[in-house]
Amino acid sequence: MDKNEEKQREEEREQVVSPWEVSSSGKIDYDKLIDKFGCQRLDQSLVDRVQRLTGRPPHVFLRRGVFFAHRDLNDILDAYEKGEKFYLYTGRGPSSEALHLGHLVPFMFTKYLQDAFKVPLVIQLTDDEKCMWKNLSVEESQRLARENAKDIIACGFDVTKTFIFSDFDYVGGAFYKNMVKVAKCVTYNKVVGIFGFTGEDHIGKVSFPPVQAVPSFPSSFPHLFSGKDHLRCLIPCAIDQDPYFRMTRDVAPRIGYHKPALIESSFFPALQGETGKMSASDPNSAIYVTDSAKAIKNKINKYAFSGGQESVELHRKLGANLEVDIPVKYLSFFLEDDAELEHIKKEYGAGGMLTGEVKQRLAQVLTELVERHQVARAAVTDEMVDAFMAVRPLPNMFD
Numbered sequence: 101m102d103k104n105e106e107k108q109r110e111e112e113r114e115q116v117v118s119p120w121e122v123s124s125s126g127k128i129d130y131d132k133l134i135d136k137f138g139c140q141r142l143d144q145s146l147v148d149r150v151q152r153l154t155g156r157p158p159h160v161f162l163r164r165g166v167f168f169a170h171r172d173l174n175d176i177l178d179a180y181e182k183g184e185k186f187y188l189y190t191g192r193g194p195s196s197e198a199l200h201l202g203h204l205v206p207f208m209f210t211k212y213l214q215d216a217f218k219v220p221l222v223i224q225l226t227d228d229e230k231c232m233w234k235n236l237s238v239e240e241s242q243r244l245a246r247e248n249a250k251d252i253i254a255c256g257f258d259v260t261k262t263f264i265f266s267d268f269d270y271v272g273g274a275f276y277k278n279m280v281k282v283a284k285c286v287t288y289n290k291v292v293g294i295f296g297f298t299g300e301d302h303i304g305k306v307s308f309p310p311v312q313a314v315p316s317f318p319s320s321f322p323h324l325f326s327g328k329d330h331l332r333c334l335i336p337c338a339i340d341q342d343p344y345f346r347m348t349r350d351v352a353p354r355i356g357y358h359k360p361a362l363i364e365s366s367f368f369p370a371l372q373g374e375t376g377k378m379s380a381s382d383p384n385s386a387i388y389v390t391d392s393a394k395a396i397k398n399k400i401n402k403y404a405f406s407g408g409q410e411s412v413e414l415h416r417k418l419g420a421n422l423e424v425d426i427p428v429k430y431l432s433f434f435l436e437d438d439a440e441l442e443h444i445k446k447e448y449g450a451g452g453m454l455t456g457e458v459k460q461r462l463a464q465v466l467t468e469l470v471e472r473h474q475v476a477r478a479a480v481t482d483e484m485v486d487a488f489m490a491v492r493p494l495p496n497m498f499d
Contacts, residue, residue: 117340118296120233122367127374130168130339130366137342139169139364146170149177154216161209161365164432169339171349172361176334180217185498186332187325188213189315189360191224192252194244195234199251200386201466202368204473205433207255209365210336220261220324220497223252224315228267232304242268249485251389254476257488261497263324264488267311274322278314278355283307285351294343312341313348316360323491333360338367369429373405387466389473396470397463400427404462408448408455419451420458427455427462434465 114125117133134141142165151158161167176186190210192203214221225248227241236244245266252264271279288306291297297306316333318325325331335345342364349359370385384403387396407425409415422428422445435441444461447453 119340119343122340128367133339134169137169137339137346139171139339139342139362140173142168142170142173142363146173146177150216153177153180156216159209159212159216160436161205161212161433163438165366166205166433167209167336167363167365169364170362171345171364172359173334173363176332176361179332184332185219186217186334186361187219187318187497188221189224189333189335190221190337191226191312191315192248193226193230193233194241194248195230195236197244197247198388198390199248200388201430201434201469202386203251204255204389205365205368206336206338207252211255211257213334213336214258214261218261218498220494221257221263222315222321222324223257223262223264224312225249225264225266226312228271228311229308232302232308238268242266246482246485249488250477250480251473253480253484253488254473256476259484259487261494262488263321263491263494264485265491266489269489270491271311275314275320278317278320279310281355282310282313282348282351285354286310286347291347294347309344309347312344313351316345316348316352317357319357323493324497329356330358332358335360335362337362337364339364340367368433369426371399371403371405371426373424373426374429387470389470389477391470393463393467393471396467400459400463400466404430404459406455406459408458409451412454415454416451420448420453420455422449425458427458430462431458431465434469435461 115129115132116123117128122128142162147158147162150162157163180186188210190206192207210221213219225245227245230236230244231238231241245268249264286309291306291309295309314320316335318331318333319329337345342362345360345362352359371387372385384399387399391399405424405426407421407423407428409418409420420428425448428445428448431441431444435444444453444458448458
């Protein structure tokens with residue numbers, strides 16, 4: 101093995117990004133990830149184009165590069181400009197009762213896309229996947245799927261344009277036919293190459309990828325898209341889900357469908373810093389949508405990694421290191437006001453503002469966001485969940 105290969109192997113060991121594991125010895129190198137996965141950087145011209153086509157300001161996640169990579173977004177926008185419609189597909193693996201802020205990111209963005217482009221949306225709850233990967237019982241996975249559906253509905257989706265389904269309830273019929281078509285096109289070697297399965301993994305895992313692939317094809321939803329087999333699909337998701345859709349895009353033309361387009365986000369960092377991924381087993385690594393105002397303030401003050409200096413004198417002199425500062429990172433996700441964010445960055449970076457002041461502002465922003473979510477979540481009834489999950493036509497989905 102030559103020096104370059106050895107270096108590459110070492111780097112790959114340092115940074116692992118798959119649908120089931122995200123770890124890095126330092127910050128995640130997103131440029132390297134784009135090269136490895138083969139997607140494209142989402143540049144300003146695309147952001148401007150989205151603004152032009154929708155006639156509304158781009159979402160904060162688009163303006164600030166939270167969604168930073170894509171596959172074939174241009175094709176979707178070309179088609180849309182010619183008057184062709186598309187549909188959105190995203191999902192959630194229901195492995196925990198409560199969602200943290202990182203889980204909300206794709207849904208907040210998908211809600212903006214649905215409103216801006218006025219298009220239908222399918223949301224897959226992979227209760228089957230979590231049953232297999234997290235060793236949950238079938239019943240517990242199904243219960244968590246319904247609980248998570250309430251948090252998703254609380255993001256404000258339009259019931260006349262949105263179908264939420266759980267795999268345990270919905271897989272069958274046309275959906276299953278598409279799964280079999282996909283499965284026949286993907287060799288065992290290929291799936292091992294993409295997902296890194298080993299001889300110790302049970303066959304449920306090896307057979308799962310087609311389940312996440314086929315919501316990209318309109319014929320998987322005959323109650324929604326009957327006779328619209330050429331409808332395009334756009335998938336907003338975090339970049340760790342990319343391997344599923346590399347596989348899907350490879351297969352799609354071979355079975356007569358458009359390749360789905362993707363718009364992909366970076367990861368929402370843990371409170372302890374960007375090397376960590378938020379862990380459900382460590383409640384202090386994240387802010388949860390169930391946290392009280394007091395808990396949010398306490399977590400931020402105690403655990404949010406600061407780029408501020410060790411003493412006030414030193415901080416006034418040198419300013420904060422914004423590259424590693426978590427409160428500033430979180431504000432760049434959730435503080436709507438661009439001018440205020442710039443002011444904070446400038447003052448804090450120059451030493452004019454102290455860590456305590458930045459953390460205090462972050463606590464306000466996140467408390468407002470979480471309390472708003474809690475009010476919306478409390479209003480979601482079981483009947484509303486049933487309505488979103490009912491297999492039904494959506495006659496006004498493109499209005």
